[in-house]
Amino acid sequence: MEFRFTEEQQMIRETAAGFFADCSTSAAVRAAMVTERGYDLSLWRQICDDLYLHAITLPETIGGMGLGYVELIAVMEQMGRYLVCAPYFATVCQAVPALQLADAASVSGPWLERILGGETAALAWIGQERPGCEAVTATCEVVEGGFLLSGDYRLVVDGHSADILVLAARQAGTEGREGISLFVVDAAAEGIRRQWTPALDQTRHLGRVEVDSLLLPAEACLGSCGEAGTVLEQVLQLATVALAAEQMGVAQQVQDLAVQYTREREQFNRPIASFQAIKHKAADMMLRTEVARSACYYAACIADEAWQGGAMAAELPEAAAVAKSYCSDACFSNAGEALQMHGGVGFTWEYDVHLYFKRAKASELMLGTASEHRETLAKLLLDGGANA
Template sequence: MEFAFTQEQEMIRDTAASFLKDASTSAAIRSAMASDLGYSPDLWQRICTDMYWQALHIPEEYGGMGLGYVELVAVLEQMGRYLLCSPYLATVAMATNALLIAGTDDQKTEILPQLIEGKTATLAFNGGSNLWSADAVTASYKRDGDTAILNGQYRYVLDGHSADYLIIAAREEGSVGAEGISLFVCTADTDGIQRSLLPTMDQSRRQAAIELTDLRLPAESVMGDFGTAAKALSKILDLATIALAAEQAGGMQQILDITVDYTKSRNQFGRSIAGFQAIKHKAADMMLRNEVARSAVYYAACIADDALSAGPLADELAEAASIAKSYCSEAYFKNAGEALQMHGGVGFTWEYDVHLYFKRAKASEHFLGNSVYHRERVAGVLLD
């Protein structure tokens, strides 16, 4: 596949880079990390009202821009590059995709315009395991007439402590594996939902635990039909995985740029250490990993575009998502580690930003599945 940006895509990417370079500075990141929300509400509103990024791939009939996943990935790459603290990944790459794939017309018509205006949302599905599929769903529901009663726990819920809407995956009591999985959408302040913030290594991205206790949801909260959402959940997670890989690719580029600038300014033995052969080799290897990661991400984005329209085979999307995530996870953490080494002792000090990217690299490596998980998944797809 020969890939090249269109003029419109280049404009979207360059505009995102320019905006985030000014808006998501080191000081802004650290301020957001210290806040209760984990992001700046003012900056989020600017993103929603001025940049309109949360509407990128929402169809025009719901008030969106009707663009594709390549454009979304181009923006996400820049968000990862400038370590933006925001609920964008949770709201757009997880909840919005869930509504587009599994939501009813009424749910889309009601909720998508609210997300465009600045409401936030997230997806809760993992009960606390290292699995990232329908097998990770442990919360259960039982039907009581026209309502469903949900009980259970979720962990690793991105921005779950502050989201306005929750999209919840639960399984019918007694079901196992991909059987009996349903998706529900509700407001986060519904009685029966308890949310708590989790301590995490990466302070630039918040995660929450959610507990459901006899949560009653009406039939109109169900996304599609009861017990049939396993395939939709898999597709949603694949799209979110590609989005996260795009962030990782952007972070890899920035960590390289920061490190090269530092080595040019640091002198040893009377000259810049950027001229040392060992440093040059490390930087060249980092750049090579960056280019490979970006190629994998944009190939996966093209597959995702098809998945959101007519839709390729599920295996094709799963394979592309897992290839991108497995490579980007290892490469980002490897580059972050090399950057620390090339910075010397100051790399992990609070004053330098390298440690922020190092922590994001490790956290994003494990979220939605690490390299081992995704390589095994690719092998499973190829063997089927």
């Protein structure tokens, strides 16, 4: 596959890069990450009102841009480079796909319009640390006039501050992807308890959402009751590709930071960048980043096919697993090398490398580790061989 950006895609990528370079500075990131919300509301308004980046995949029928995943991945790459503190990943890469794929328009339309207006959203599904749909432990019970939800959702990205929640719950006695439904609800609804859960990565906030006998009307269910397991899996695969793009952006940025520092730091009256060992480390970092970029944008093309129902949609699980496994390794390895190339100061609070290192580790664990995705690839290959 020969890949190159269209003129429009390149413009989106360059616009995002220039904006985040100016607005997501080290000082801005450090100011936002210590707040409970985790981001500057004025920055989010700029992302929505000025750049309209939140509307990339929203349908044109409601005023969105109606674009695809290549454009979204281009934005996520730059968000990783500049550690943008914003509810973009939670809203655009998780909640929006859930709303659009689970229900074409009948229920999701008004909620998507609220997101278009600048409201934030979050997808909650993790009840226990297991892969994919197996992590769903919250239960839903059909009652007169609607549904009764109970459960404890953990590690919800921006779940404590989102305006809208998409909740995954399963019917009692089911497992895997069977019996899962998706529900959309106003986060301020009575019966929902939320709290911020401080984590290793201070630049991305996680929340805990608890519901106890939450009564929802029938129209809160996205699509058919008990049949959203396949949709949830696809949403998580799309989010995995987006997260891999962010990791690739982190890998690129820590490489740039390390090279810049080694050009300035001198030992024996010359920059340490001139030492062969440093050159080898920089070359290895560049190789990892470039291969990660290739894997990531291939996965973006496949995600675009899946998003639009194209002929290659069935390849999404494999492409997502390849991208996430390699980008996780590249991101964490590059961040570790950058710390080493900075020497002792790389571990200090004054330098930003430690922030990228924490993001690298946290994102490595999110949506499946590299080992888990390689296991997925092995199963796909073995199943393909058996079917052949």
